[in-house]
Amino acid sequence: MTATFSSLDEFRAALRSAKGPDAAALAGAAERNGQLTKPAGSLGRLEELAIWYAGWRGQAKPVLAHPQVVIFAGNHGVVARGVSAFPAEVTEQMVLNFQHGGAAINQLSRVAGATMDVHALDLDRPTQDFCEGPAMSEAELLSALKTGWNAVSPEADLLVTGEMGIGNTTPAAAIALALFGGTATDWSGRGTGLDDAGVFRKAEVVAEGVALHQPETGLETLRCLGGREIAAMAGAIARARVLGIPVLLDGFICCAAAACLTAEVPGALDHAVAGHASAEGAHPRLLEKLGKEPLLTLGLRLGEGSGAALAIPILQGAVACLSGMATFAEAGVTDG
Amino acid sequence: MTATFSSLDEFRAALRSAKGPDAAALAGAAERNGQLTKPAGSLGRLEELAIWYAGWRGQAKPVLAHPQVVIFAGNHGVVARGVSAFPAEVTEQMVLNFQHGGAAINQLSRVAGATMDVHALDLDRPTQDFCEGPAMSEAELLSALKTGWNAVSPEADLLVTGEMGIGNTTPAAAIALALFGGTATDWSGRGTGLDDAGVFRKAEVVAEGVALHQPETGLETLRCLGGREIAAMAGAIARARVLGIPVLLDGFICCAAAACLTAEVPGALDHAVAGHASAEGAHPRLLEKLGKEPLLTLGLRLGEGSGAALAIPILQGAVACLSGMATFAEAGVTDG
Numbered sequence: 001m002t003a004t005f006s007s008l009d010e011f012r013a014a015l016r017s018a019k020g021p022d023a024a025a026l027a028g029a030a031e032r033n034g035q036l037t038k039p040a041g042s043l044g045r046l047e048e049l050a051i052w053y054a055g056w057r058g059q060a061k062p063v064l065a066h067p068q069v070v071i072f073a074g075n076h077g078v079v080a081r082g083v084s085a086f087p088a089e090v091t092e093q094m095v096l097n098f099q100h101g102g103a104a105i106n107q108l109s110r111v112a113g114a115t116m117d118v119h120a121l122d123l124d125r126p127t128q129d130f131c132e133g134p135a136m137s138e139a140e141l142l143s144a145l146k147t148g149w150n151a152v153s154p155e156a157d158l159l160v161t162g163e164m165g166i167g168n169t170t171p172a173a174a175i176a177l178a179l180f181g182g183t184a185t186d187w188s189g190r191g192t193g194l195d196d197a198g199v200f201r202k203a204e205v206v207a208e209g210v211a212l213h214q215p216e217t218g219l220e221t222l223r224c225l226g227g228r229e230i231a232a233m234a235g236a237i238a239r240a241r242v243l244g245i246p247v248l249l250d251g252f253i254c255c256a257a258a259a260c261l262t263a264e265v266p267g268a269l270d271h272a273v274a275g276h277a278s279a280e281g282a283h284p285r286l287l288e289k290l291g292k293e294p295l296l297t298l299g300l301r302l303g304e305g306s307g308a309a310l311a312i313p314i315l316q317g318a319v320a321c322l323s324g325m326a327t328f329a330e331a332g333v334t335d336g
Numbered sequence: 337m338t339a340t341f342s343s344l345d346e347f348r349a350a351l352r353s354a355k356g357p358d359a360a361a362l363a364g365a366a367e368r369n370g371q372l373t374k375p376a377g378s379l380g381r382l383e384e385l386a387i388w389y390a391g392w393r394g395q396a397k398p399v400l401a402h403p404q405v406v407i408f409a410g411n412h413g414v415v416a417r418g419v420s421a422f423p424a425e426v427t428e429q430m431v432l433n434f435q436h437g438g439a440a441i442n443q444l445s446r447v448a449g450a451t452m453d454v455h456a457l458d459l460d461r462p463t464q465d466f467c468e469g470p471a472m473s474e475a476e477l478l479s480a481l482k483t484g485w486n487a488v489s490p491e492a493d494l495l496v497t498g499e500m501g502i503g504n505t506t507p508a509a510a511i512a513l514a515l516f517g518g519t520a521t522d523w524s525g526r527g528t529g530l531d532d533a534g535v536f537r538k539a540e541v542v543a544e545g546v547a548l549h550q551p552e553t554g555l556e557t558l559r560c561l562g563g564r565e566i567a568a569m570a571g572a573i574a575r576a577r578v579l580g581i582p583v584l585l586d587g588f589i590c591c592a593a594a595a596c597l598t599a600e601v602p603g604a605l606d607h608a609v610a611g612h613a614s615a616e617g618a619h620p621r622l623l624e625k626l627g628k629e630p631l632l633t634l635g636l637r638l639g640e641g642s643g644a645a646l647a648i649p650i651l652q653g654a655v656a657c658l659s660g661m662a663t664f665a666e667a668g669v670t671d672g
Contacts, residue, residue: 037433038440039421039528043642044615044635085375086670093669097373102662104374110660111653192375279380298631298650299380306379313649314634317447324446326438333429334422 004149008138008219011145011238015265018242021055028060035327043321045295046314049273050322053315056246056271057157061323064316067114068156069305070236071098071105072148072163074121074229077129078209079167083202085193088126088166095120095164098304105162105304112312114160119151121228130174130209134224136231141219144228148235152243158312159240159247160275161233161254162305167191169280172256173206174225176282178215179263180289183207189252189281190301218264226260233257241271248315250308251278251301255286262290273315275308276300340485344474344555347481347574351601354578357391364396371663379657381631382650385609386658389651392582392607393493397659400652403450404492405641406572407434407441408484408499410457410565413465414545415503419538421529424462424502431456431500434640441498441640448648450496455487457564466510466545470560472567477555480564484571488579494648495576495583496611497569497590498641503527505616508592509542510561512618514551515599516625519543525588525617526637554600562596569593577607584651586644587614587637591622598626609651611644612636 005011029051034040041047054062073095079088097103098118109116121144127135136144152159173187184207188199213224222231234257240247241261249255249272261268274292277284279301287294295311328335341347365387370376377383390398409431415424433439434454445452457480463471472480488495509523520543524535549560558567570593576583577597585591585608597604610628613620615637623630631647664671 036440037430037438038638042528042636042638043440044637046634046636046646090670093667094373097662097667097669100662100667101660102373102667104372104379104657104661107656107660108653111649111656192378295634296632296650298382300378300382301380302374302378310382310650310653313447314632314646317444317646320443320447321440324437324443325440326433326436331429331433331436331438333433334426 008142012264014242015238015261015268019244020270022058025058025060026051026055029054029322032060033322036325037328037331037333046318046321049315049318053246053319054322056244058244062319063323064157064319066156067112067158067312068153069105069109069114069116069160069162069309070151071118071305072121072229072232073123074165074227075123075126076165076167076171076227077126078131078170078205080129081205083170083205084167084191086166091164091166092123103304104302104306105309108306108309112309114309114312117151119147119232121147121232127227130171130225131205131212134213135171135226136223138223141223141231144231145235148232149239152236152239154243156245158315159236159245160250160305160308160312161236162250163229163233163253163303165227165229168227168230168253170202170205171225171227171230172253173282174209175221175256175260176286177206177210178221178225179259186285187282218260221263222260230257234260237261237272241268247272248275248308248311249292250275250305251303252280252283252286253303255283255290259290275311278307344478348600350578351574351597351604355580356606358394361394361396362387362391365390365658368396369658372661373664373667373669382654382657385651386654389582389655390658392580394580398655399659400493400655402492403448403494403648404489405441405445405450405452405496405498405645406487407454407641408457408565408568409459410501410563411459411462412501412503412507412563413462414467414506414541416465417541419506419541420503420527422502427500427502428459439640440638440642441645444642444645448645450645450648453487455483455568457483457568463563466507466561467541467548470549471507471562472559474559477559477567480567481571484568485575488572488575488581490579492581494651495572495581496586496641496644496648497572498586499565499569499589499639501563501565504563504566504589506538506541507561507563507566508589509618510545511557511592511596512622513542513546514557514561515595523618554596557599558596566593570596573597573608577604583608584611584644584647585628586611586641587639588616588619588622589639591619591626595626611647614643
């Protein structure tokens, strides 16, 4: 499958013209949910999740059988400013680890029954340090969006996007500051393990980058302050929106990518649920800005799509109950 | 496997003499966890969960491949007092629904890859109304404990106990009040959907039962105020403790059963983690009394083991990361 856009305008147009959930499937799922052998509302959030999923899949009794996890990796010029506890070479080392099955996301994808692919984006060409100029040219942004767009399998029935990119909580924080305001400190956390001095330095870098560019749209924010793996995640989430594939959002960096889409096109994340709230300081704040309630809060702060992958079986459970349970009439159970 | 006790004294003795977690496995798992390809602590609660699991299984690289869900059903004399929104006949109807695969727990067990068995305990002989006398005789309690004990598969590597019993949040509330004090209102919630008047009536019944019996030990509380399915859950959780099989606790009724064990023998629940916090009003309070932090909080209030079954893949993910991830040395990744 090749990209159906060849400019940022066409990308935006594709996202704008994407359909919403299927009204008949939503209504059918809600009606069915009310007839299942359980007290009304007793499956809590699983009920709304399953109905939401049914709407996006266009089926009142949907199946969730082919979840896809896709990981994007990129390197960041801004790392030269000492914003990460790990050196940039680790991005490529971890890509090999993903390919060899040794990372956390490999195990979590396997437990969830998900396929997992890794796309390394020009690791030998880090983005430009955003304190010196835009992180990416328009051509570079477009290329990264396409990588993400084309990485989504049309046969998938759920998408998780993950990332690896040493230093990438810094561009994510810059994106969040540019889109949602506040102070650089509000959005700058410890990442993989910065000390207080490191966090202070990071917040200065974030403030400097945002002040330099002052981007005014979601895509311009992504271009000036983002990174290739962040743009690829945005491209993949957009493609899923167009295909009607529900998305579980991962942590801070994934949500920063997603935020660029919704800043550009309202409703662009209606097909997405927050898989978890991470321990990266500003992630709960970012989820609040996106209006997304996390499914899990277990203190993860790893990235790689790990928190969202961990939430896949929750959604599978919700869908299995909606589609697999007997109704009161079928089971001959007295409805209280 | 037949019960290895023939009196309550022998049951208590078996629970008292059960071994704790394996110190070498705990140490080995913790050491391994520190070498895996991720920033230190970045898997959050998954790390402590996996190490805890390793300790109980006696392996530094454990496998979680055979989870068992076991459901117990019982009927309650106290239902005659109008403490449930559903009639007592639904207990048996739901047992058939479990057997035919139509209930929520069937779907959630399947998603988790767990076996599921159902044990109906003398549904045609409800326990005595605890406002008139002890719910069970000593022989009846012993029989129910044995049913639970024998229901646990020694080959299982994780146990979830669930229940079905119309009206059983009332005995659970009475158990909690007897063990932990407070007021009857503190522990009396809406169950399957009581209105305000129903909750008020339920709290009166709970207060009356506790005042009548004033039980002084965990097992006497279970006998006077519990029910057969509640005692069977206690028996199963005790057996798992003896066998070193970790347990995910379900909601309010499961935790009331478990609380009787820890009131009787301190440390009896060291092998148990709270699968979720339910929307049944007093469950979070009960978890606090047990010192258990829930893995999930998704508004479920169904029972059947549903919340704990939903948490099985979380624990599987934790264990898969500990046992399946590469170390920094194995993967050639630079440790920050």
